[in-house]
Amino acid sequence: MRGIPAQLGATGKPGCGKPAGRPRRLALRASLAVTATAALALALAGPATAAEHHGHVTTLAVPSSPVGPIVSGYRASLCVADPGDSAVNDTPITLATCDGSPGQDWTVTSSGTLQVNGKCLDIYRDEKTNKAPVELWTCHSGVNQQWQATAAGTLVNPISGKCLDDPKLTTPGTQLDIYTCNGGANQQWKLPGAGPGQTWDLTTDYASHPQVNPAPDQYGNPGVWSWESGLPGQQSTYKMLTSDPDAYTHCDVSNIYTWNDNGTNPFVSYNAGATIPGFCGYAETWNSHTVFVSSGAASTGGDQDVDAIIAWNPPVSGEVTVSATIEGINTYEPGITWELYQGDTDLTGPITETGNRLSTIGPMSVTVTKGQPLYLEIGAGDTNGEFDDSALTFTIKS
Numbered sequence: 287m288r289g290i291p292a293q294l295g296a297t298g299k300p301g302c303g304k305p306a307g308r309p310r311r312l313a314l315r316a317s318l319a320v321t322a323t324a325a326l327a328l329a330l331a332g333p334a335t336a337a338e339h340h341g342h343v344t345t346l347a348v349p350s351s352p353v354g355p356i357v358s359g360y361r362a363s364l365c366v367a368d369p370g371d372s373a374v375n376d377t378p379i380t381l382a383t384c385d386g387s388p389g390q391d392w393t394v395t396s397s398g399t400l401q402v403n404g405k406c407l408d409i410y411r412d413e414k415t416n417k418a419p420v421e422l423w424t425c426h427s428g429v430n431q432q433w434q435a436t437a438a439g440t441l442v443n444p445i446s447g448k449c450l451d452d453p454k455l456t457t458p459g460t461q462l463d464i465y466t467c468n469g470g471a472n473q474q475w476k477l478p479g480a481g482p483g484q485t486w487d488l489t490t491d492y493a494s495h496p497q498v499n500p501a502p503d504q505y506g507n508p509g510v511w512s513w514e515s516g517l518p519g520q521q522s523t524y525k526m527l528t529s530d531p532d533a534y535t536h537c538d539v540s541n542i543y544t545w546n547d548n549g550t551n552p553f554v555s556y557n558a559g560a561t562i563p564g565f566c567g568y569a570e571t572w573n574s575h576t577v578f579v580s581s582g583a584a585s586t587g588g589d590q591d592v593d594a595i596i597a598w599n600p601p602v603s604g605e606v607t608v609s610a611t612i613e614g615i616n617t618y619e620p621g622i623t624w625e626l627y628q629g630d631t632d633l634t635g636p637i638t639e640t641g642n643r644l645s646t647i648g649p650m651s652v653t654v655t656k657g658q659p660l661y662l663e664i665g666a667g668d669t670n671g672e673f674d675d676s677a678l679t680f681t682i683k684s
Contacts, residue, residue, distance in 0.1 A: 352394045353656055354478025354602045355384055355507060359439050360471035362506045365390045368422055373403035377422040378461040381452060384506040392478055398432040399425055406431040409464055414446035420462045439474035440467055449473040476505055478602055488596060488680035489577050492556045496543035499526055507601035513545040513554040514595040518663055519627055527554060537566035551582025552594035570615040570675055580675045581665045591666040596680055600654040607683045609649045610662055614642040614674035621667030622674050628660050640667055
């Protein structure tokens with residue numbers, strides 16, 4: 287594997303030592319290379335909108351400034367990082383385990399830069415040669431701080447024509463560099479933002495991490511999904527459900543991952559195994575690879591029911607499309623009421639279903655802000671505060 291070059295001296299050659307004060311060539315301006323509007327068409331975590339053709343890159347403009355992690359295309363658990371959230375010039379930009387820290391919270395700007403902690407992803411001393419290291423530096427609009435995304439998922443510096451590169455294939459702590467674009471997975475990056483092709487699917491992400499609450503998404507963002515309970519729209523009452531690996535052992539069923547309120551309803555469950563007719567002796571069928579939910583009586587007693595809550599904590603800001611379906615599975619229970627909240631705002635509902643009909647929310651367009659959750663809340667039906675077990679889907683697409 288290619289190693290990381292030693293510190294570059296004034297000659298730009300390895301082993302000469304970095305001169306005090308780090309002399310830098312004057313950054314080339316856009317008049318010498320690429321205009322700012324063409325500098326970065328970031329294909330946000332999905333099929334890109336740019337393409338490489340015989341040494342040049344064609345791009346489309348980005349309408350907003352998405353914020354979030356830049357994830358390795360080779361291993362989704364690793365992110366581009368300002369280690370230690372330093373915000374200090376000359377800090378090597380490295381790979382690190384994705385953890386949602388500020389040092390991994392990159393802003394994709396319309397000027398063509400990638401910024402973290404108020405500084406830019408920068409090629410050391412404006413070098414254009416292979417293995418030139420990448421670091422953090424004060425933003426100055428130079429082309430050594432410009433990046434273009436391609437259809438191949440790479441990030442190309444337009445003045446050197448070289449790709450942002452992981453020289454040690456996903457070793458945490460590795461300083462990134464630039465290198466001749468070769469299509470390797472170590473030059474592919476999933477970028478932040480609510481861009482085309484990015485999807486958050488409850489069933490898929492639950493299946494990937496059935497024993498974690500809160501759970502990450504498929505892009506390596508931590509704490510995106512959580513399974514909770516609480517009174518409708520009253521966030522002060524929300525609390526995390528707890529894992530209950532023995533919830534259905536008395537029924538002699540397996541491969542069910544359940545989160546509930548310390549052994550009682552409400553619950554959120556995932557059937558990772560085969561379809562189970564007559565589940566636990568009830569008049570209901572639990573289909574394979576399906577999420578099931580049920581509301582329940584308040585743990586403090588009384589007849590006020592608490593909701594089962596699926597929370598999606600956006601790792602990005604921007605416009606997304608939200609869809610959900612729910613279908614009761616027990617004909618002897620009277621139904622459910624459900625609704626979608628954004629923070630304290632009720633976006634839709636309450637929707638009440640008294641039979642085992644398929645009920646839908648959306649598709650609906652929602653503008654989300656990073657860190658402001660959407661809450662899909664499933665409560666009891668209108669009849670005596672009783673409730674139905676239900677099969678649920680919940681999908682967010684950018």
